[in-house]
Amino acid sequence: MQTQWNTFEADSEYIAGTYKRFPVEIVSGKGSIVRDRNGKEYIDMGSGIGVTAFGISDEKWVAAVEEQLHRVQHMSNLYYTEPCARLAAMLCERTGMKKVFFCNSGAEANECAIKAARKWAAEARGADCFTVVTLQNSFHGRTLTTLAATGQDHYHELYRPLTPGFVSVPAGDTEAIARLDDTQGVAAVMIECIQGEGGVIPLQREYVTQLRRMTEARGILLIVDEVQTGNGRTGELYSYMHFGIEPDIVSTAKGLGGGLPLGAAMLGEKVKDVFAPGDHGSTFGGNPVCCAGALSILSRIDAKLLSEVREKGAFLARFFAESGIESSGMGLMMGLKTKRNAADAVKECIDRGVLCLTAKDRVRLLPALNIPQETLERAAVIIRDVCLK
Numbered sequence: 325m326q327t328q329w330n331t332f333e334a335d336s337e338y339i340a341g342t343y344k345r346f347p348v349e350i351v352s353g354k355g356s357i358v359r360d361r362n363g364k365e366y367i368d369m370g371s372g373i374g375v376t377a378f379g380i381s382d383e384k385w386v387a388a389v390e391e392q393l394h395r396v397q398h399m400s401n402l403y404y405t406e407p408c409a410r411l412a413a414m415l416c417e418r419t420g421m422k423k424v425f426f427c428n429s430g431a432e433a434n435e436c437a438i439k440a441a442r443k444w445a446a447e448a449r450g451a452d453c454f455t456v457v458t459l460q461n462s463f464h465g466r467t468l469t470t471l472a473a474t475g476q477d478h479y480h481e482l483y484r485p486l487t488p489g490f491v492s493v494p495a496g497d498t499e500a501i502a503r504l505d506d507t508q509g510v511a512a513v514m515i516e517c518i519q520g521e522g523g524v525i526p527l528q529r530e531y532v533t534q535l536r537r538m539t540e541a542r543g544i545l546l547i548v549d550e551v552q553t554g555n556g557r558t559g560e561l562y563s564y565m566h567f568g569i570e571p572d573i574v575s576t577a578k579g580l581g582g583g584l585p586l587g588a589a590m591l592g593e594k595v596k597d598v599f600a601p602g603d604h605g606s607t608f609g610g611n612p613v614c615c616a617g618a619l620s621i622l623s624r625i626d627a628k629l630l631s632e633v634r635e636k637g638a639f640l641a642r643f644f645a646e647s648g649i650e651s652s653g654m655g656l657m658m659g660l661k662t663k664r665n666a667a668d669a670v671k672e673c674i675d676r677g678v679l680c681l682t683a684k685d686r687v688r689l690l691p692a693l694n695i696p697q698e699t700l701e702r703a704a705v706i707i708r709d710v711c712l713k
C-alpha cells in the first residue's frame with residue numbers, strides 16, 4: 325500500500341544533513357508573499373537569502389526566463405549565446421569593470437576571483453606572491469578554498485587541511501596587511517563592504533578608502549565580495565559604490581540571477597586579460613536561461629529602484645530605532661540587535677507569518693528589493709513586537 329507523501333520525512337531520510345530547516349514547506353508564492361502546504365501565508369523578509377531580488381515568480385523575470393527556455397536552455401561554452409554576452413556588457417557598463425567570468429554560485433565567483441588574483445600576482449610580482457588576505461569574521465563560501473578565505477574558524481574545523489595561502493586580519497588594520505606584504509608578499513585583499521554572515525557589519529568608510537589607497541600603492545589587488553551585498557541590495561548597484569572606491573575584482577551571485585543559479589567574477593582594467601583559453605571554465609557558467617533572467621533583473625535595478633531601496637531601508641532603521649531596537653546595515657540589508665536569542669525570535673516570527681533570517685546573534689532582513697511599502701510595514705510591526713518580547 326502506498327503511504328502518504330510527507331516531505332519532512334523524505335527530506336530527513338534522504339537529504340544530506342547539512343541544513344537545520346524550519347518546519348515549513350513552501351509550495352508557492354507571489355512577490356513578497358509565500359504560502360506553505362497548509363495554506364498559511366508568510367511575508368518573505370529573507371528572499372531566499374537575498375536571491376529572489378524581485379520576489380517570488382516576478383512576472384517580467386518569468387517571461388524572460390520562459391522565452392529563453394523555449395529558444396535554447398543550454399549550449400556549453402564552446403559556442404556563443406546572446407544573453408550571456410549582453411549580461412556581461414551590461415555589468416561592465418554599469419560598473420566600469422572590463423570583463424566578466426560567469427559561474428553558478430558565490431563560492432565559485434570567489435574561486436575565480438582568487439584564481440585571477442593568484443595568476444596576475446604570479447606574473448606581475450613573482451611566483452612567491454600568492455597570499456590572499458581576508459578579514460576576520462568574513463564569509464566567502466563553502467568550497468575548501470573559499471572556506472580558507474573565510475575568516476571564521478568554526479567553519480574550518482574538521483575540513484583541514486584547507487587551501488594554503490590565506491591569512492585573515494582584523495578589519496580596520498591596514499598596517500597588518502602592509503607588514504604581510506613586506507614579509508611574504510600579498511597577491512590580493514578580499515573584503516565584504518558589509519559582512520553579511522558575520523552579523524551585517526559594515527566596514528568603516530575610512531578603512532575602506534585607506535585600504536584601497538594602500539593596496540593600489542603596493543600593487544596588491546583588491547577583491548570585493550559582493551555576493552550578498554550586490555545587485556541593488558544596499559541601495560547602490562554594488563556596495564563598494566557607497567565607499568567611492570574602484571576594486572580590481574568584484575564577485576557576485578545571490579540576487580543576480582533573481583532565483584536561478586548565477587555567479588559572476590568581474591575583472592577590472594588591471595586583470596581583465598589575465599585568463600587565456602583553458603585557464604578556467606564552468607560547464608553551466610553563463611547559462612542562457614539564467615542570464616536572460618539576470619538581464620531582466622539587472623535592467624530594472626535603476627536609479628529609481630535604488631532610491632526606493634534606500635528609502636525603505638531608512639524607514640526600517642527609523643522604525644526599529646523608535647522602538648529602541650538597534651539596527652546595522654545599508655538599504656535592504658539589515659541586522660537587528662535583539663535582547664532575546666535571535667533564533668528564537670525568528671521562530672516566533674514564523675509562527676506569526678514572517679520569514680526572516682539570522683546572522684550570528686542578529687535577526688537579519690533581506691526582503692525583495694521591490695517589496696511593497698505596505699507589506700514591509702506589516703512585517704516590521706511583527707518583527708518589532710517579537711524582538712521586544
Ligand SMILES: *Cc1c(COP(=O)(O)O)cnc(C)c1O
Pocket residue numbers: 428429430431432434463464465466516520521549550551552553577578
Ligand atoms: C552567500 C555568500 C557566499 C557564498 O555563496 P554561495 O552561492 O552559497 O556559494 C560568498 N560570499 C558571501 C559574502 C556570501 O554572502
